Amino acid sequence: xxxxxxxxxxxxxxxxxxxxxxxxxxxxxxxxxxxxxxxxxxxxxxxxxxxxxxxxxxxxxxxxxxxxxxxxxxxxxxxxxxxxxxxxxxxxxxxxxxxxxxxxxxxxxxxxxxxxxxxxxxxxxxxxxxxxxxxxxxxxxxxxxxxxxxxxxxxxxxxxxxxxxxxxxxxxxxxxxxxxxxxxxxxxxxxxxxxxxxxxxxxxxxxxxxxxxxxxxxxxxxxxxxxxxxxxxxxxxxxxxxxxxxxxxxxxxxxxxxxxxxxxxxxxxxxxxxxxxxxxxxxxxxxxxxxxxxxxxxxxxxxxxxxxxxxxxxxxxxxxxxxxxxx
Numbered sequence: 098x099x100x101x102x103x104x105x106x107x108x109x110x111x112x113x114x115x116x117x118x119x120x121x122x123x124x125x126x127x128x129x130x131x132x133x134x135x136x137x138x139x140x141x142x143x144x145x146x147x148x149x150x151x152x153x154x155x156x157x158x159x160x161x162x163x164x165x166x167x168x169x170x171x172x173x174x175x176x177x178x179x180x181x182x183x184x185x186x187x188x189x190x191x192x193x194x195x196x197x198x199x200x201x202x203x204x205x206x207x208x209x210x211x212x213x214x215x216x217x218x219x220x221x222x223x224x225x226x227x228x229x230x231x232x233x234x235x236x237x238x239x240x241x242x243x244x245x246x247x248x249x250x251x252x253x254x255x256x257x258x259x260x261x262x263x264x265x266x267x268x269x270x271x272x273x274x275x276x277x278x279x280x281x282x283x284x285x286x287x288x289x290x291x292x293x294x295x296x297x298x299x300x301x302x303x304x305x306x307x308x309x310x311x312x313x314x315x316x317x318x319x320x321x322x323x324x325x326x327x328x329x330x331x332x333x334x335x336x337x338x339x340x341x342x343x344x345x346x347x348x349x350x351x352x353x354x355x356x357x358x359x360x361x362x363x364x365x366x367x368x369x370x371x372x373x374x375x376x377x378x379x380x381x382x383x384x385x386x387x388x389x390x391x392x393x394x395x396x397x398x399x400x401x402x403x404x405x406x407x408x409x410x411x412x413x414x415x416x417x418x419x420x421x422x423x424x
Contacts, residue, residue, distance in 0.1 A: 116146030128152035198336060199369045204280050208383035209334045212276060214374025218324060221268050222374040222399075224261065226326040229294050229397050233258045241422065242387060243301030247294045249399075266292060273322040273401045276378055282320060287403040290319075290410040297387075297396040304387040306361055309379070309402065311417040313346050316381035319404045319411060323377040326397035332377055333366040333386050342384060345419050353419050361419055384419070 119125040123132045126140075126149040133140060138150025148156070204210040214222070228234070233253045237245040249266060253259040269292065274284040310316035323332060335342060337360055344357035353361070361384060368388050371377075379385060381402075390396040404411055 126152055128155075197369065198334075198367055199331075204378070206338045206340075207335060208339045208380035209385070210280055210378045211331065211334075211369070211371070212279075212376045212378070214372055214376070215272075217268075218272055218376060219374035221265060221272060222324055222326045224265055225269070225294070225324070225399055226373070226397055228258060228261060228265065229296065229326065231258060234294070237296065242304040244295055244297040244387065246400075247296070249292045249294055269324065269399060269401065272324070272376070273403065276322060276376055277320055277403065280378060284403065286405055287320070288406045288410075289401060290404040291400070291402040291413045293400045293413070295396075295398040295400055297390040297398075299390050299393055299395075301390055302387050302396065303389040305418050305422055306363070306366070306384050306386045306420060308346060308381060308384055308417040308419075309413070310381040310411050311415050313348060313382065315404075315408060315411065316346070318408065319381040319402065321379040321381060322401040322403065323379070324399040324401070325371045325375050325377075326373055326399060327394065328370070328372050328392075329396045329398075330388050330391055331368050331371045331375075332379075333363070333368040333388050334377070334379070335361075335384055336365050336367055339380070339382060345384060346382060346417070347419075352421075358419060 117125045117127050117130065119130060119132050121132075123134065124146060125132050126136060127143045127146045128148050129152055131149060133147065133149075136149035136151075140147040140149060141153040143153075199211045202210070229247070233255050234247050236251060237247050240246050249262060253262055266289075270289045273289070274287070277284045277287070308316060309321050310319050325331070342357075342360055345353045345361045347353050363386075366386070400413075402411065402413060
């Protein structure tokens with residue numbers, strides 16, 4: 098047989114060769130060896146026998162061989178395909194939002210900590226507010242800054258409200274001790290030196306920057322706890338650490354230096370909105386000031402001062418004002 102009579106990819110046909118048969122002796126495709134009766138489509142002449150329609154299409158170039166087809170079409174995977182933008186082209190995640198100073202643990206460095214209300218503090222705040230708004234508290238005293246103060250240790254004429262007052266004193270002391278204990282303070286060595294209700298009308302209550310205890314050695318052992326009885330603006334607390342502000346708390350009648358007072362300006366303090374039952378703990382070596390009441394309703398705050406049992410009860414009327422006060 099001449100080369101012109103040979104098909105591309107077909108075996109060489111020599112004289113006397115016979116058509117291809119399968120293992121059972123049935124006529125088979127000259128290319129793939131499949132039995133003619135099992136081939137799909139028509140059979141095509143291909144001396145010395147025939148080829149199936151599939152092999153004929155491959156010979157004509159209209160169908161890829163099995164090996165090429167398998168390479169062109171990848172095997173199906175059972176894994177779910179990832180959708181969306183590839184990880185390599187994803188934009189980097191945005192940086193986490195900056196925390197407010199009131200959301201950071203600044204007790205050990207700055208000497209103050211604001212805690213959100215608990216069920217117990219909210220119940221106590223509601224009861225104190227009811228008592229403060231009653232007509233039984235008749236000894237309100239006006240203080241510097243335009244706020245009013247009432248001592249909670251004074252007995253009331255109404256026996257029912259007086260019993261409520263005593264019960265609230267014990268409950269608030271327990272809540273205040275729990276707050277100090279959570280901050281690492283040994284509250285078992287402290288006594289409740291003072292508990293007072295503070296009342297402020299709209300636009301009133303602006304204080305000068307001050308310390309609650311005028312003597313540093315005593316202030317270092319005392320703590321102030323404020324329980325807010327109404328939603329309001331909190332007491333302003335310093336953004337600088339106590340170490341940075343140490344030179345502002347001088348001994349005796351000595352005034353701080355002008356260089357030290359530059360660290361003790363209102364722009365270096367911050368305040369935030371609080372809800373009824375929220376509590377602010379302060380070391381008495383921490384400078385602070387009350388801000389004016391921005392709301393139409395009156396603001397009520399419970400002031401508690403804890404001092405060591407071995408120390409004489411501090412006079413809460415004696416405070417230290419580094420910048421001085423306007424008489």
